[in-house]
Amino acid sequence: MKGKAFLKIFLTAFLLFFAAAVPAFAAVGCDLNDPDRDVVRLFPDSTGYKTSYAAIDKRGGEPLLRRVEQRLRDRFHGIYETIDVPYTIYEIYNGKRKVGYIHGVNQKGQFGGIQVFVALDMEGRIKSFYIQKMTSQWAKKLRDPKFGRQFTGLALKDFEAYDPATGKASGKVAEIRNPAPEAEIDFRAALRALKKNLILIDEFVFSAERGKP
Amino acid sequence: MISGFQIAYKNLLRKKSRTLLTLVGIMLSSWVLVSLLGFNRGYESALNRDIDNMGYQLMVMAKGCPYEAATMMLQGGTGLRYIEQSMVDSIVIRPEVDKVTPILMQAFFDPDKGDGGGIAGYFGVDLTTFPTMKPFFRFRQGGWFHDEQATEAVMGFEAAELEQREVGDMILVPEKNVQLKVVGILERTGTQDDGTIFVPLKTLQRISGIDKITTIGIKVKKDADSAKLEAALYQLPDVQVVSFTQVKQTIMKLVATARVMVLSIAIIALLIAMVGVVNTILMSVLERLQEIGILKTMGAMPGDIFRLVWTETLILCFSGGVAGIGLAFVFARLSDILVRRVLPYAPGGELVAIDLKLALLTLAVIVVVGLLSGIYPAWKAGRVRPLESIRGE
Secondary structure (H helix, E strand, O other), X not given: OHHHHHHHHHHHHHHXXXXXXXXXOOOOOEOOOOHHHHHHHHOOOOOEEEEXXXXXXXXXXXXHHHHHHHHHOOOOOOOOOOOOOOEEEEEEEEOOEEEEEEEEEEEEOOOOEEEEXXXXXXXXXXXXXXXXXXXXXXXXXXXXXXXXXXXXXXXXXXXXXXXXXXXXXXXXXXXXXXXXXXXHHHHHHHHHHHHHHHHHHHHHHHHHHHOOX | OOOHHHHHHHHHHHOHHHHHHHHHHHHHHHHHHHHHHHHHHHHHHHHHHHHHHOOOOEEEEEOOHHHHHHHHHHHOOOOOOOEOOOHHHHHHOOOXXXXXXXXXXXXXXXXXXXXXXXXXXXXXXXXXXXHHHOOOOOEEEEOOOOOOOXXXXXXXXXXXXXXXXXXXXXXXXXXXXXXXXXXXXXXXXXXXXXXXEEEEHHHHHHHHOOOOEOEEEEEEOOOOOHHHHHHHHOXXXXXXXXXXXXXXXXXXXXXXXXXXXXXXXXXXXXXXXXXXXXXXXHHHHHHOHHHHHHHHHOOOOXXXXXXXXXXXXXXXXXXXXXXXXXXXXXXXXXXXXXXXXXXXOOXXXXXOOOOHHHHHHHXXXXXXXXXXXXXXXXHHHHOOOHHHHHHHO
16 A cells, blocks of 8 residues: 555656646746836835736636636637736835735737736725836837826726727726827727736735635 | 576575665666767757758858847947848859858837837848748748738747737837738747747838848758858958857867766766676675585586576666666656756757667667676686585585
8 A cells, every 4th residue: 555655646746747847838927127126116115025926727717717807898819818827916015014016917009019017005006007018109108107197096996897898988997098099009908908907916916815706 | 397587586586685776776877878878869969950940050241240239239220230132142153052041130129118128120031042941930820921022020939929919910110110910920949030020031121221131041051061161251251151060069079078978977887887786696696605506416507507697697687777778768858957957058859869779779788788797706606616515504
């Protein structure tokens, strides 16, 4: 019996080792280019941060994906928006006290990938909105801090009625002005990314902290 | 009736610990030996494959170009040097040359790529010659451009992933604000091509307002004298030649040095294992002198005793060798990973290539060396005098 148990353990360890050694060609995540610099910029009172990773397939699989899509009011599509995308979550600290989160997502834009980051306080309210990368003739306007400031203070509940497919919104989100009407596709893409961003961080962090999915 | 093989096997089982330790020694030596021989073969073919996958072994570019390419990356595409496209015609007629492809490298500054902006690199390639230089390219989606003037792009795996592009999407050339349609996305190659955006040469020339090129890629015929061609290319005005053959030779020299050292260690390990074999068999013979004497009084000839003891050596070496080779097969990937961590440059693909032929060769080496080591104990056993050995007890 002992021999069999040993064999089982050996085989399991063996398989796990080799499974871990398989080259990872998983989907690409979204990281801050220079976290040390960017964290301080987005959270001026921060003294440090911790990085963790989450993926829908690891946190809840298909049921979580369906829930996220339902809340987003849009499906995940294309070859890059997949269930295995690893999301980087930056937990921000002031001393030993956690003061917020930074989280980013990749979003397909009209001419290239858009990397949308959001800095949230502990209640999930937006402190800063930041487009790290965008390829567009009008990217400058959409990356302007003035555009980003329109989102300050908003939270996921404000985006609940926002429909990324039609761009229809109500309440505070409807008041957000597109500074580049020529780049309507990228403007909507940025809003979709922001809503997805807020949903994901709610699922990965706030729901877990509330103790329910 | 019990056979000589069974007697030899039972003899080995008498001292299980000693037999097991000897087996482990032989097994480890075989493992190291077959892995090293596999690495010897795998590394060279992987390196050759990598060089071949580059498509061209020689690159001709304007003098100072590599340094300016670095400047281009840092400062946003200024000050590149170019060569005339007509130079391609003067190179392609040389007898050593198999294929030639002109390339235009351009980098455009995108101020909205990160905080300080970033560079978007484009390769203008010739539709008729470039794909034949890269036969290993596989498309994840779509294919090559439709014509030489098309406003289309083919994206490397990582470039497409970063830009979230699929076939049919548009990309925008920064600075120039020219839109290109993505017609192909490549599978991952593990090379710099993964981060590259390919555009038809004429299209990129049109976008950049340049009718020249930056690089000529040259594939040399298999039996041709690459050094001679290189020397001839240096005669062309204001160009420099970058040869992958030199790079390959330098890497191979480094690897060969390391290989000799490691192979020496493997041979020492093998010798130590064989000393273990001699020790085990000799001890076994000395412990059984009386028994061997009785066998002889019963009519066993020295040759019979020699064969019996030699069979024990054979069983030890064969079993240890098979176990070691089996381990080498099972852990080939682990060896691969470890070797990659150690080596300064590891080409793509399988580095430790162990096949049945190599396994059998190693087993033969182990068995032959083992049997040679077993000659002395077997000879000593064969020479035992029956009466003396019985009396001695």
